[in-house]
Structure formats: C-alpha cells, structure tokens
Amino acid sequence: MKRPHHLTDRRSRGPGRVLGLLLALVTMIGVTSTAAFAAPGHQGSLPIRLPKLAATPMETVAAMQPSWNLGNTLDAIPDETSWGNPKATKAVFDTIKAQGFRSVRIPVTWTDHQSSTAPYTIDATWMNRVKEVVDMALADGLYVVINVHHDSWQWIADMPTDHDGVLARFKASWTQIAAKFRNSPQSLLFESNNEPQFNNTTDAQGIQYNSELNTAFHTVVRQSGGNNATRLLVLPTLHTNSGQAFLDALAGEMKALNDKNLVATVHYYGYYPFSVNVAGGTTFDATSQQDMRDNFSRIRATLTSKGIPVYLGEYGLLQFPDSNHPSRIERGEALKFYEQLGYNARTAGVTTALWDAGSWNYLNRTTLQWSDPALFAAIKSSWTTRSGTASSDRIYLAKSSAIPARTLTLNPNGTTFRGLWQGNTPLVRGRDYTVSGNQLTLTASALTRLAGNRGYGINATIQARFSAGVPWNIYVTTYDRPVLSGATGNTSDGLSIPTQFRGDQLATMESKYADGSTAGNTSWTTYQEFNGAFSPNYSGNALTLTPDYLNALRDGEQATLTFHFWSGATVTYRVTKNGGSVTGTVA
Numbered sequence: 273m274k275r276p277h278h279l280t281d282r283r284s285r286g287p288g289r290v291l292g293l294l295l296a297l298v299t300m301i302g303v304t305s306t307a308a309f310a311a312p313g314h315q316g317s318l319p320i321r322l323p324k325l326a327a328t329p330m331e332t333v334a335a336m337q338p339s340w341n342l343g344n345t346l347d348a349i350p351d352e353t354s355w356g357n358p359k360a361t362k363a364v365f366d367t368i369k370a371q372g373f374r375s376v377r378i379p380v381t382w383t384d385h386q387s388s389t390a391p392y393t394i395d396a397t398w399m400n401r402v403k404e405v406v407d408m409a410l411a412d413g414l415y416v417v418i419n420v421h422h423d424s425w426q427w428i429a430d431m432p433t434d435h436d437g438v439l440a441r442f443k444a445s446w447t448q449i450a451a452k453f454r455n456s457p458q459s460l461l462f463e464s465n466n467e468p469q470f471n472n473t474t475d476a477q478g479i480q481y482n483s484e485l486n487t488a489f490h491t492v493v494r495q496s497g498g499n500n501a502t503r504l505l506v507l508p509t510l511h512t513n514s515g516q517a518f519l520d521a522l523a524g525e526m527k528a529l530n531d532k533n534l535v536a537t538v539h540y541y542g543y544y545p546f547s548v549n550v551a552g553g554t555t556f557d558a559t560s561q562q563d564m565r566d567n568f569s570r571i572r573a574t575l576t577s578k579g580i581p582v583y584l585g586e587y588g589l590l591q592f593p594d595s596n597h598p599s600r601i602e603r604g605e606a607l608k609f610y611e612q613l614g615y616n617a618r619t620a621g622v623t624t625a626l627w628d629a630g631s632w633n634y635l636n637r638t639t640l641q642w643s644d645p646a647l648f649a650a651i652k653s654s655w656t657t658r659s660g661t662a663s664s665d666r667i668y669l670a671k672s673s674a675i676p677a678r679t680l681t682l683n684p685n686g687t688t689f690r691g692l693w694q695g696n697t698p699l700v701r702g703r704d705y706t707v708s709g710n711q712l713t714l715t716a717s718a719l720t721r722l723a724g725n726r727g728y729g730i731n732a733t734i735q736a737r738f739s740a741g742v743p744w745n746i747y748v749t750t751y752d753r754p755v756l757s758g759a760t761g762n763t764s765d766g767l768s769i770p771t772q773f774r775g776d777q778l779a780t781m782e783s784k785y786a787d788g789s790t791a792g793n794t795s796w797t798t799y800q801e802f803n804g805a806f807s808p809n810y811s812g813n814a815l816t817l818t819p820d821y822l823n824a825l826r827d828g829e830q831a832t833l834t835f836h837f838w839s840g841a842t843v844t845y846r847v848t849k850n851g852g853s854v855t856g857t858v859a
Contacts, residue, residue, distance in 0.1 A: 288551020289738035318362070321413035323434065329504055329533055330621075331456070334582035336415045338655050339625035340368050341586060343379060343633070346402060347421040347466075350384035357630040357637050362408045368641045372652060375415035377585055377625045378405060379466060381422040382445055388427075392444035396813045399452055410459060417506060417583070417625075418453075420445060420465035431481050441483055446492045454498035461505035463537060463585065464489040475510065479521045482510045486522075490529055504533050506583055510566050512539040514567050519574040526580060536575050539586040539627075540567055542609060547590040549600040549802035550794055554779045554836075555609040564609075564616055572620040582620075586627040587613060591803065595632045595643050598810070599797035600802035602779070602838065604665030605743075607650050611661060611685065611741075626651065650742050658685040659741025663711035667714065668839035671728065671752045671775070675720045680746070682710040687738035690748075694722070696732045712736070722748045728775030753841045756815065759856040767817040767847065767854045771808070776841060778808045778815070782834040791831035817854075825849040832859070 273439065323335065342364070348355040368376060385398035402418070411418045420428075423445070431438040446462075453460060468482045486507045493500050507526065509518035519538075526534050543563040545553025553560070575582050588611060592601040617624045628634040635642055643647040653659055663681040682689055692699040692714075699705055704718035722732040731750055735743040752774040761767035782799050783792040792800045800806060805821035808814075815835070825831055825847070833845045844859035 297609045318411035319603065320407065320410040320457055321429070323413050323415060329535060330576075330579060330581045332415075332504060333535055333583055334621070335621050336583070337623040338373050338652075339375040339377060339415075339417075339583070339623060340373045341377045341379065341625055341627045342405075343627055344629045345379075345637075346405060347379035347381045349381055349426075352401070353667060355630070355765075360405045360408065362411070362638075363640060364635075365409045365412045365414060365635055367635070369412040372655070373414070373646075375417065375625070376409050377417040377419075377463075378402075378409065379421040380418055380424075382420060383423050383426045388441075390440065390443045390444070394445065394448045399448070403452060406453070406456070406460065410457065415459045415461065417461045417463050417585070418449070419466050419506075420449075421466040424466050424468055428485070429469050431470050431485075432473055432477070433471070439484070439488060443488050444494050446489055447496070450493045450496035450500050454496055454500055457501060458499055458503055461506055461535065461583075462489075462493055462500075463508070465508060465538065467512045468508055468510055474760045477515065477773060478510045479518065482508070483521065486525055487529065490531065490534075494531075495811055502533055504535055504751075505531075506535045506537045506585070508537045508585075512537060512585065514538040514540065514571055516570055516574070519570055523574055523578075523580065535581045535583050537583045537585040538571065540564075540584060540613070541586070541588060541590050544590075546601075546605075546609070548804075549591070549780065550799065550804070551797035552780060552799040554602065556605045556607070556612075559613060560609070564612055568616040568620040568622065571622055576621040577640055582622045584617060584622050584624045587617075587624055588627045593633060593644055593647060597803050598778075599807050602665075602777075603647075604661070607665070607744075608661050608683075610647075610651050611654050611659050614651070615658055615685070618655075619666045624655075629769075646742075646745075653742045657740045658687060659744070660684045660687045660689060660736065660738030661744050662712065662736060662746065665745055665747060666838060667719065667746060667748050668724070668751050668776070669719060669723055669724070669731075669749065670749050670839075671726050671850075675716050675723060677713055677716045678719060679711055680715040682707075682709065682712050682736065684738060685741075687744075690737045690739060692734050692736055693743075694732065699734065702716075719748060719798055723750055726750045728752070728773075748838075749775060750843070751837075751839045753835060753839075754835070754843055756835070756843055756845055756858055758858060761822075761854045761856075762818075763822045763852045763854060764847065766819050767856055768821060769815040769845070769856055771813055771815045773808070773810055773813070776837040776839045777810075778802075778806075779836045779838050780807045782836065783821075784832055785826070785829055786832070791825055791829075793818075793820045795824075817856075822847075822849055822854050827851065 278343055333479055344355040345360050346355050352359055380402055385395040387393045456778045464486050470478045470481045509522045522536055528711055541547050545551040546560040563842040571582055592606050630637055661683045669675050692705055705714045724731050730747045732748040734746050736744045754774055754776050755772040757770040759769045780799050784798050785791050790798045792805050794800050807816045828850055830846050830848045835843045846859055847856045
C-alpha cells in the first residue's frame with residue numbers, strides 16, 4: 273500500500289463555474305460541432321473537446337454508441353502496466369476515435385492506491401494519473417465513463433460481514449473521485465460499481481446491498497456540486513446481470529431516486545457454454561441465439577421502452593479472441609454472435625461497450641493495430657447494419673475420398689444473397705453453385721478446382737456476398753481423420769499426445785468413465801472446457817490434457833475420451849491416472 277496523500281483540486285468556484293455556465297449554454301443552443309476548452313486550473317493540459325450535448329439522457333447515451341473499454345489498464349492490479357498493457361496514451365484514444373467509437377469506458381481499480389483504514393485516502397499520484405487519462409479521452413471529443421472496478425470483489429464484497437466499514441470506504445472513495453472531477457464536462461459519466469457482488473448472500477440480499485451502494489453513490493456525487501449536480505450517473509444491476517429480477521430491482525431503485533439523469537448498466541457475454549466452449553457449446557446455435565434475444569428483449573421491455581437509457585458496459589465472448597492461446601471459439605461461430613448482438617442491441621436501443629483486455633484481445637496498444645482486422649470490421653458493421661452468414665464458414669473435403677457437391681444453409685439476416693466470389697472473380701451460378709431457397713450448393717467440379725492439389729488445410733477462400741454488411745468467408749479445406757498416438761505424462765505437467773491433425777481442427781472433447789459418468793474437472797458435463805481441460809497445439813502436432821483435468825480423474829480408473837473435430841470426424845482415446853503418472857492409449 274502506497275503512502276496516502278491528501279487530495280488537491282477541490283475547487284468549488286472560479287474557472288469551474290465558468291465552464292459549467294459554458295456547458296449550460298452549449299446545451300441550450302444545441303451546437304452541431306465540437307468546441308474546445310482547456311481544463312481549468314491545469315496549465316499545459318490538453319484542451320477538452322466537448323461532443324454534442326443531447327437534450328435528454330436517452331439521447332446522450334444513444335450518442336455514445338459505439339463504446340470501447342480501456343480494459344486491463346487502470347483497473348489492473350496493482351498498477352497500470354501489471355497485466356501486460358503499456359500505459360495509456362493519447363494515441364490510443366486518437367485511434368479509437370478514428371475507428372468510429374464515440375465513447376470509452378475507463379475502468380479504474382483504487383484498492384492498491386488507497387488507505388484501507390479511515391479516512392480511506394486515495395493516493396494523489398494515482399488520482400492525478402486517472403485524471404490525466406480521462407482528459408486524454410475527453411480531448412478527443414469522446415464521452416467517458418469511469419468507475420470503481422475490481423474493488424467490487426476486493427473489499428466491497430465483504431459488505432455482509434463489514435457493512436459499516438465497506439459503506440464508509442465506498443462513500444469516501446466516491447467523495448474523493450467526485451471532488452477531483454467536479455468541474456469536468458458533462459461528457460464524463462460516473463459508474464457506481466463494476467459487477468456488484470457480495471459474499472455468501474442470496475440474490476435478494478445482494479439486490480438490497482447493491483441498492484444501498486447505488487443510493488449512497490448517488491447521494492455523495494449529487495451533494496458534491498459543480499457539474500456533478502446533474503452529471504449522468506450509471507447504476508448497475510446486481511452482478512450487472514440482465515435477469516428479470518435484477519432489472520426490476522434496478523428500475524425500482526431508479527424510480528425511487530427520482531432523478532432523470534440516471535443510466536442503467538448491465539453486461540453481456542453470451543450463453544455461457546458457448547462463450548467458453550464447454551458442455552458441447554461449440555456453435556452459436558438456437559439456444560445461444562435465443563439467450564441473446566431474450567436478454568435484449570428484457571432490457572427493452574423493462575428499461576429502454578420506458579425511457580430509461582441503458583449502457584451495455586461490457587460485451588463480448590469470455591475467451592475470444594485470445595492470441596495467446598488456441599482459439600476455443602470457432603471463428604465463424606463468433607462472427608455470428610457479434611452480428612446478432614449488434615442487431616439485437618440496436619433494436620433494443622442499447623449502447624454497447626466492447627470489452628478489450630488489450631494486445632492479446634482486440635487492439636494492440638503498442639502498434640495501434642487490430643489483432644484481427646476482419647473481426648473488427650464485422651463488429652463495426654454490426655453497429656449500423658446486418659450481415660449475411662451461413663451454417664458454416666468451412667467446407668471440409670476428405671482427401672481420401674472423391675470430392676462431392678457440398679451444401680451450406682445461408683442466413684441472409686434480412687439481406688439479399690448476391691453471389692460467390694474468389695477474390696475479384698465471381699463464381700458462375702449454375703456451373704459452380706446453385707441456390708434453392710437458402711440452400712447454397714457448391715458443385716463437385718467447382719470444389720475440385722478450388723481444392724487444387726488437395727494439400728491438408730485451407731486450399732481456397734471464397735466469399736458469399738450479400739446486399740449489405742460484410743461478406744461471409746468460406747474456407748475450402750482438405751483433411752483426413754486425425755491420428756493420435758500413445759503417450760505418458762504426469763499430473764504436474766500434463767499429458768502431451770502426439771497428434772497428426774491432417775488439416776482438421778478440434779471442436780471439443782467428451783470424457784467419461786465406463787459407467788457413463790463424467791471424468792474431468794468440469795463435473796457437471798461430460799463435454800469438458802476447451803483450454804481448461806484440453807488444448808490443441810497445431811504447430812507442435814500435439815493435443816494436451818491439462819494438469820487440472822488429470823488431477824480430477826479417479827486414480828486407477830480408465831477414462832474414455834472422444835475428440836470431436838470440425839470436419840465431423842471423431843477419435844477415441846483412453847487415459848488412466850495412477851498416482852502422479854498418466855498413460856494415454858489409442859482406442
């Protein structure tokens with residue numbers, strides 16, 4: 273814990289009042305362009321460019337769409353660079369603005385920069401750094417959201433057993449934050465608490481604690497005066513969960529506060545089995561799609577349709593993209609997820625903030641390049657329009673067999689199918705492919721030409737193009753059934769199984785004992801978690817069973833594993849643990 277310092281910059285008069293009057297004037301005249309103001313009292317600071325101020329909170333939150341998270345940075349523990357990202361720079365926000373984002377959420381964890389005892393003083397150096405980063409984003413004309421982030425589980429979660437202590441520290445935290453940003457423009461929003469959670473409580477108890485904190489947050493900020501008197505305040509549901517009970521509770525809280533300048537926030541990471549690839553959740557199937565539709569339907573019915581603005585403070589897939597590990601979510605299935613999310617959020621009137629953990633996730637904070645430009649292009653397209661997709665982005669052709677015609681189901685999503693292209697060359701309808709309803713069939717002759725010499729892996733990429741949105745890539749891929757070999761290992765290092773993938777890719781792994789019961793560290797399903805229990809190493813020609821998985825096996829009892837590949841091929845394998853030793857054999 274760093275030595276605490278007393279706060280500075282607690283101004284209530286002077287330049288701050290002038291800025292407040294200017295902001296009021298901007299609101300009255302409804303300017304259509306941005307205006308630049310120097311932050312008061314900070315010589316040499318960046319000028320703050322004010323975005324157009326909308327007439328109502330609903331319009332303001334709509335103007336914040338789309339939004340982006342500066343994740344794993346100021347929220348990292350204990351310091352800004354502790355989780356592998358460089359320090360935030362103005363260039364990052366310049367890039368975000370240039371890519372079409374209109375707002376940023378800057379999560380902040382205060383715990384390691386704050387005294388853990390009264391008066392819970394926040395270190396002045398840290399507070400000033402947070403202010404510096406916020407001002408960088410404001411200088412680009414971006415709306416900004418700041419919050420109390422991982423503190424939620426570090427000490428706020430102890431509220432059931434330390435009610436008065438947690439409440440006092442929470443109030444002290446927001447008293448200091450509110451004072452520091454008292455004169456910041458109204459384009460800065462405060463968010464009470466990230467993903468509120470409380471140890472050993474029922475949902476009903478947790479809802480009550482969350483309501484108490486939201487109310488305390490509201491009171492402290494409003495009483496701090498200045499621009500905080502009318503600043504938009506963002507209130508989370510318990511766990512930022514969008515279940516009906518949580519939405520109803522928050523709607524009730526907001527009504528009781530009787531303050532029009534409030535915004536509701538929830539998070540959405542999809543249907544859990546799909547989001548992490550467990551329990552056979554390999555595809556964005558009907559269950560996953562309905563989970564998403566239901567989520568946004570509840571939000572619309574409970575909040576946005578009644579004039580309550582909603583900021584989806586985080587969204588994405590829990591383990592995708594991740595350039596540090598094999599992809600557990602098949603890329604085409606992920607693209608379908610983001611395409612539908614953009615549409616469902618738009619129709620529900622929800623502003624969405626992409627969670628970006630940094631260089632291994634979406635935007636590389638050093639090179640300022642997207643880790644997957646095509647993925648980002650699809651996400652960006654979803655902000656304004658729908659895109660067509662198909663039942664798969666792969667056509668697998670067995671090398672050991674003659675090439676047949678293959679059929680995919682098109683999902684136009686309200687667009688019109690325009691045809692197939694290979695690069696700039698259109699494929700010929702009738703000769704290379706046929707369309708019957710939404711059934712797209714590639715002919716055997718076209719696939720033979722596209723497969724070329726039929727080397728393992730992707731032989732050709734073609735595109736299905738639609739009347740709107742981004743094209744849908746289809747990868748013509750040659751494979752044969754993968755071949756696994758026997759192996760020995762241990763529970764400390766894992767088991768590395770020599771594997772010839774032969775052009776195929778792993779989808780999931782089922783693990784059972786002879787009696788049909790689950791074998792593995794995910795006890796509630798036989799289909800284990802990708803990268804949690806098993807992981808492919810395509811370049812290293814191996815499949816790895818993790819120590820967590822192996823240590824969960826019963827000693828001396830053989831487990832039967834079925835590896836499922838995206839081609840539809842399956843391979844059976846058997847593993848036995850004896851003490852710390854593990855033996856794997858081909859079935």
